[in-house]
Amino acid sequence: MINRLASRVGGDHVLRIAKRSSIDPRRAYATTPATDAPAEAFALTTRQAAKVETNRHGEPVAMQWRGRCAVVRYWGPERIETGWWRGRSVRRDAWWVELDNGARLWLHCDLRRRQWRVLVGRAAELGYAALAVTDRNSLAGVVRAYVAAKEAGLPLVVGAELTLAEAPTVVVWATDRASYGRLCRLLTTGLRRAEKGSCELRLDDLAENSAGLMVGVTLEEPAANLETLGAFRDLFGDRGFLLADAHRGGDDRSRLAAFAALSQRSGLPMVASGDVHYHAPERRLLHDVLTAIRLGETIEAADGAELLPNGERCLRSREDLARLFRDWPDALARTAEIAERCRFSLDELRFEYPEELAPVGKTELAWLTELTQQGAEGRYPEGVPEKVRQQIDHELRLIAKLRYEAYFLTVWDLVRFARSRGILCQGRGSAANSAVCYCLG
Numbered sequence: 001m002i003n004r005l006a007s008r009v010g011g012d013h014v015l016r017i018a019k020r021s022s023i024d025p026r027r028a029y030a031t032t033p034a035t036d037a038p039a040e041a042f043a044l045t046t047r048q049a050a051k052v053e054t055n056r057h058g059e060p061v062a063m064q065w066r067g068r069c070a071v072v073r074y075w076g077p078e079r080i081e082t083g084w085w086r087g088r089s090v091r092r093d094a095w096w097v098e099l100d101n102g103a104r105l106w107l108h109c110d111l112r113r114r115q116w117r118v119l120v121g122r123a124a125e126l127g128y129a130a131l132a133v134t135d136r137n138s139l140a141g142v143v144r145a146y147v148a149a150k151e152a153g154l155p156l157v158v159g160a161e162l163t164l165a166e167a168p169t170v171v172v173w174a175t176d177r178a179s180y181g182r183l184c185r186l187l188t189t190g191l192r193r194a195e196k197g198s199c200e201l202r203l204d205d206l207a208e209n210s211a212g213l214m215v216g217v218t219l220e221e222p223a224a225n226l227e228t229l230g231a232f233r234d235l236f237g238d239r240g241f242l243l244a245d246a247h248r249g250g251d252d253r254s255r256l257a258a259f260a261a262l263s264q265r266s267g268l269p270m271v272a273s274g275d276v277h278y279h280a281p282e283r284r285l286l287h288d289v290l291t292a293i294r295l296g297e298t299i300e301a302a303d304g305a306e307l308l309p310n311g312e313r314c315l316r317s318r319e320d321l322a323r324l325f326r327d328w329p330d331a332l333a334r335t336a337e338i339a340e341r342c343r344f345s346l347d348e349l350r351f352e353y354p355e356e357l358a359p360v361g362k363t364e365l366a367w368l369t370e371l372t373q374q375g376a377e378g379r380y381p382e383g384v385p386e387k388v389r390q391q392i393d394h395e396l397r398l399i400a401k402l403r404y405e406a407y408f409l410t411v412w413d414l415v416r417f418a419r420s421r422g423i424l425c426q427g428r429g430s431a432a433n434s435a436v437c438y439c440l441g
Contacts, residue, residue, distance in 0.1 A: 054118065060097055069099035116141065116148040122279040122315050124152045130339035132157035134171050137190065137199035139183075146346045157342045160187065161218070167203045167228060171216040171243060171273075174344045179212030207235055214338060216243040216271055222258035229266035241338070242266065243273035244331060246324060247312035260328055271338065272321060272331040274313075281311030350403065357409040364405035368436075369396055371412065375439030391435040399436070412440045 005014045053062040062070045074097045123131045131154055133145040142158055149156040159173035160183060174180035186209050190201035206215075215236050217229060222244070232240045244259035246252035263270035277287050292302045299307070316324075325332050358367035372392060376384045384392075399405055415425045419441075427437060 054121065063097070063099070067101075069101050069103070071097050072100050073098040116144045117151070119279040119315070120145065120148040120152045120154055124154050126315060126317050128154065128315075128318075129336060130155040130157055132159060132171075132173065132339070132342075134159040134161045134173070136161045137163055137187065139187065142346065155339060156345070157339055158344055158346070159183070159342075162186065162190070162201055162206070163199055164206065165200060165202050168224060169218045170206070170232075171218060172206075173214045173216075173338060173342045175212050175214060175239075175342050176344050177348045180344050180349075182209035182211065182213060185209055203231065210235055214239040214241070214342065216241045216273065216338075217268060218243045218273070218275075219259075219262075222255060222262050224262065224266075226266055229262075229268055233267045240268050241271040241334065242268040244270050244328075245273040245275045247275070248310060252324065256325070256328060260331075269334060270328060270331045271334045272325050272328075274316065274321075276315055277308070277313040279315050281314050283314070284308060284311035287313075351406075353406045353410075357406055357413070364409060365396070365400050368399070368405050368408055368412075371409075372396065372436050372439045375441055379439055388435055392439065395434060395436045408436065408440070415441060 054060055060071050060074055062068060120131060131145075131149060133142055133156060135141045137160065139158075139160055146156055146158075157173055158180060159171060161169060161171050163169050172183055172186075174183050186201065186205060187199070189205055190199035194200040213236075215232060217224075217232055217240070219242075229242070242259065242263045244256055244263075246255050249255070260270055278284065288299055288302070288307050291306055292299045295302055295306060321332060322329075356364075358364045362370075376388065376392060380388065399408060418425050
């Protein structure tokens with residue numbers, strides 16, 4: 001029917017309604033040529049497409065499917081969601097793409113939700129040497145940012161923005177594994193003190209956990225008590241800085257000059273700061289919506305001081321930053337210095353049990369091996385079959401490789417305790433098919 005209509009009146013005049021993924025009601029629906037997205041297009045999930053390359057707006061430009069293919073045309077995203085009749089709500093976005101090899105596909109994914117990949121990708125596109133992640137009173141975004149940065153080959157500086165009582169807000173960066181632990185301890189302290197959604201920290205808390213951390217003092221305006229800034233200088237020494245930002249507010253030159261003067265008086269070196277909230281200016285509207293949701297208000301009713309005045313809290317080109325800080329080149333150079341000194345990576349993290357699970361003088365692997373051998377002798381009193389012994393050795397090597405010895409010992413201890421109290425235990429999943437688990441009881 002569609003083809004017959006298109007042949008009579010022209011394809012551009014036969015339209016369909018497409019539901020778009022947009023926070024703007026005016027853009028939630030769009031009319032598109034009905035002939036451009038045939039229903040017979042092959043459907044792909046993101047797992048079937050090995051890698052989807054996107055531009056700075058999160059739109060597909062190429063993908064790995066039977067080799068690398070460029071996207072010639074696309075429509076989307078079109079929102080697909082279920083209603084109340086489904087027990088479990090399902091919502092996803094679909095892109096219709098035509099590749100340069102002639103294939104037409106429905107790609108079932110929400111490319112716009114890959115926020116960290118888009119942000120990191122934009123930073124790499126702009127030639128950044130590193131990217132810092134500093135969520136407010138949180139490390140919630142660090143893991144996703146780490147995965148995206150590792151895929152892009154971009155060094156990641158891990159930190160957080162801390163709200164202090166009776167002191168300026170600070171941005172804190174971890175230089176090594178120990179300082180990352182102190183940052184986590186700081187956040188735990190502040191979040192426990194306050195109600196959910198808030199954090200309560202004092203300068204004394206920061207002082208107790210300052211070793212190895214680098215700090216940047218942030219100010220809404222370049223005016224502050226020199227005694228307070230001096231406290232940060234004395235506490236952090238060459239690890240303390242004054243962050244300066246400007247976002248085309250009409251007074252950028254005078255604002256940065258005032259920050260430079262304050263830096264001279266306080267003894268805290270000035271560092272160029274982006275105060276980045278999103279990767280591109282057009283994401284400001286989404287940020288406003290999220291801010292209004294956090295405040296529990298409509299966008300119209302939200303306080304103007306809470307909503308950003310323009311879209312300049314985005315990643316900027318290096319040329320743009322060089323022009324903005326042309327009179328203060330050292331402020332830009334110090335960003336590279338901070339990135340060079342903050343070498344901590346999430347690769348260094350390993351789960352650490354709070355106490356040793358093996359007897360004194362024995363490693364956890366040795367103790368687990370001994371317990372397994374004892375259990376095997378009990379299970380096979382006439383001798384452990386060679387096939388079983390090989391399976392046990394294979395599993396123990398795998399456990400050692402994955403460093404799961406403590407986990408197996410913990411479960412063994414729990415089962416032993418439960419049986420001593422007459423509590424039923426039952427193995428499930430892969431444990432029911434494990435020779436080590438069988439021998440441990």
